Amino acid sequence: MTLKTKMLATTAAVLIAASGAAFADTHPVTGETLASDQTFTYRVGDESPSYDPGLVEDVDGAGVVRDLFEGLMNQDADGNLVPGVATGYEASDDGLVYTFTLRDNAKWSNGDPVTAGDFEYAWKRAATPALGSPYAWYIELMSIENASEVIAGDVAPAELGVTAIDDTTLEVRLSQPLPYFPQMVTHGTTFPVHQATVEEFGNDWTLPENIVSNGAYILTEFVPQERLVQERNEMYWNNDATIIEKVVKLVVTDENVALTRYLAGELDMTDVPAGQFPSLKEQYPNQAVSVPNACSYYYMFNLRDTAPEELQDPNVRKALSLAVDRDIIVDAVLAGGQEPAYTFTHWATAGFETPDIPMASMTQEERNAKAQELLAEAGYGSDNPLTIDLVYNTNESHKAVAIAISQMWKQTLGVETTLANQEWQTFLEARGNGDFDVARGxxxxxxxxxxxxLDLMQSSSGYNDSKYVNEEVDALLAEAKTSDNPQANYDRVEEFIAQDTPIIPIYHYAAVDMFAENLKGWPYENFEQNWYSRNLYKVAE
Incomplete structure (x- = not known):
């Protein structure tokens, strides 16, 4: 074995931990005077389907899971890997075996030690068909040995290539080298779970009265569709470095109501409603923030055999994509620093060079003319108008985008669009079951x-809700995993997306939020916007 990476605690963390809990008045590193009330309250638009690491699938749920649980590695404010439960790892020369060394002072909230066996159990549980995890495919993406066979139910979970050598040594065996494998263990699906608790309480193990977790916080209150409260976990190995005492997540469906509550001082953070960033930035220059965020907004077509016949025609799909004026969406509807998308991959993704997609270099007038030509070739026009049902999850920004795009389709192509919004969990189920024509993604x-x-374009991807199947795309993505320079493969996959149009990339996200002026420590430079409440703090106003 050759030492590839040995992660050490950051200087700041060492300083904070060394100071113990004696920084009641000032921050131990910055020297700032701390607020007496260290409660962080933020807003989300809907309830998450699950806070079980093996089942979590949405961004808001992942934020809670990062507070309640801790994986092998974490990210710092710039998105770099830093130690979590593991102090570091070694990789074999051939890149097929990773060995993680776990710290010996990590504990569960009930005082039990966190061991390599907890990770082995959690990973095998996430992959087993019995759990039905929507993220089981992530274990396969990690190229873990026998993952495909375990997920398919062809071999027992015990055959998955992860083994606890002893309490502080976890060995992971890959089926092929994966250069970015260490980055993947910051994801919630790879976090440990407490086996005895899971087995005792079953589906109820994540309720406040039952849950045992190993993160910086414990769950103390949960009222679905209303609020979730977390408080400091005294058993967390680095508890002395935590300043925020309580984290309160409030479900506020309406973005404008949430903004009103933020301005009234009830929230420390909330989303900026569509179109309001310029004025809010002018009024509150130190509170309104927009930074690139590693997300892409798109519409997906239902390509199942049971879907409407018109959507099986790539010319129809391409016409609908061409007719979307993305500049109007980002500049007029959203106005928060988002960028028009002609590729699925976000433009700021590390190592990615945006390929030349013909549509991107056309004027909107040229796109509209081509869209009209393609739709006419498909047999649709004023005497035979195309009708579409478009579904999105309840959210004012999604509604604004849907209305704008439906108007573009009407004006340019004469398309009649029926809009429907659904509550988040219902929406996820409908999308997964194929109960849609076109759906927001x-x-x-x-x-x-x-x-x-791009792995979402794999025919076997758990989140390929379009059910797009292209054998060449599958081959390109498989080859990319072992390539020293996969850019050419990524270029070709993006070209296939533009050609076949299983989805319509619309815009690349920016994180557009309001932050209380006394809230500090937010990782603005972390492209994934993976934040940990334990790294936040509030200064005296």
């Missing part, structure tokens, strides 16, 4: 590499 990177976006 938003994908946020699980790690900072182009494959985190």
């Amino acid at each position: 938003g994908w946020c990177a699980d790690y900072n590499e182009a494959s985190t976006f």
Whole structure:
């Protein structure tokens, strides 16, 4: 074995830990005077389907899971890998075996030690068909030995290539080298779970009265569709470095109501409603923030055999894509620093060079003319108008985008669009079951590499809700995993997306939020916007 990476605690963390809990008045590193109330309250638009690491699938749920649980590695404010439960790792010369060394002072909230066996159990649980994890495919993406066979139910979970050598040594065996494998273990699916608790309480193990977790916080209150409260976990190995005492997540469906509550001082953070960033930035220059965020917004077509016949025609799909004026969406509807998208992969993804997609270099007038030509060739026009049902999850920004695009389709192509919004969990189920014509999609990177976006185009991907199948795309993505320079493969996959149009890339996200002026420590430079409440703090006003 050759030592590839040995992660050490950051200087700041060492200083904070060394100071113990004696920094009641000032921050131990910055010297700032701390507020007496260290409660962080933020808003989300809907309830997450699950806070079980093996089942979590949405961005807001992942934020809670990062507070309640801790994986092998974490990210710092710039998105770099830093130690979590593991102090470091070694990789074999051939890149097929990773060995993680776990710290010996990590504990569960009930005082039990966190061991390599907890990770082995969690990973095998996430891959087993019995759990039915929507993220089981992530274990396969990690190229873990026998992952495909375990997920398919062809071999027992015990055959998955992860083994606890002893309590502080976890060995992971890959089926092929994966250069970005270490980045993937910051994702919630790879976090440990407490086996005895899971087995005792079953589906209820994550309720406040039952849950045992190993992160910086414990769950103390949960009222679905209303609020979730976390408080400091005294058993967390680095508890002395935590300043925020309580984290309160409030479900506020309406973005404008949430903004009103933020301005009234009830929230420390909330999203900026569509179109309001310029004025808010002018009024509150130190509170309104927009930074690139590793997510892409898109519409997906239902390509199942049971879907409407008109959507099976790539010319129809391409016409609808061409007719979307992305500049109007980002500049007039959203106005928050988002960028028009002609590729699925976010433009700021590490190592990714945006390929030349013909549509991107056309004027909107040229796109509209081509769209009209393609739709006419498909047999649709004023005497035979195309009708479409478009579904999105309840959110004012999604509604604004849907209305704008439906108007573009009407004006340019004469398309009649029926809009429907659904509550988040209902929406996810409908999309997964194929109960839609066109549906809103938003994908946020699980790690900072182009494959985190493009792997959704794999025919076997758990989040390929279009059910797009292209054998050449599958081959290109498989080859990219072992390539020293996969850019050419990524270029070709993006070209296939533009050609076949299983989805319509619409815009690349920016994180557009309001932050209380006394809230500090937010990782603005972390492209994935993976934040940890334990790194935040509030200064005296």
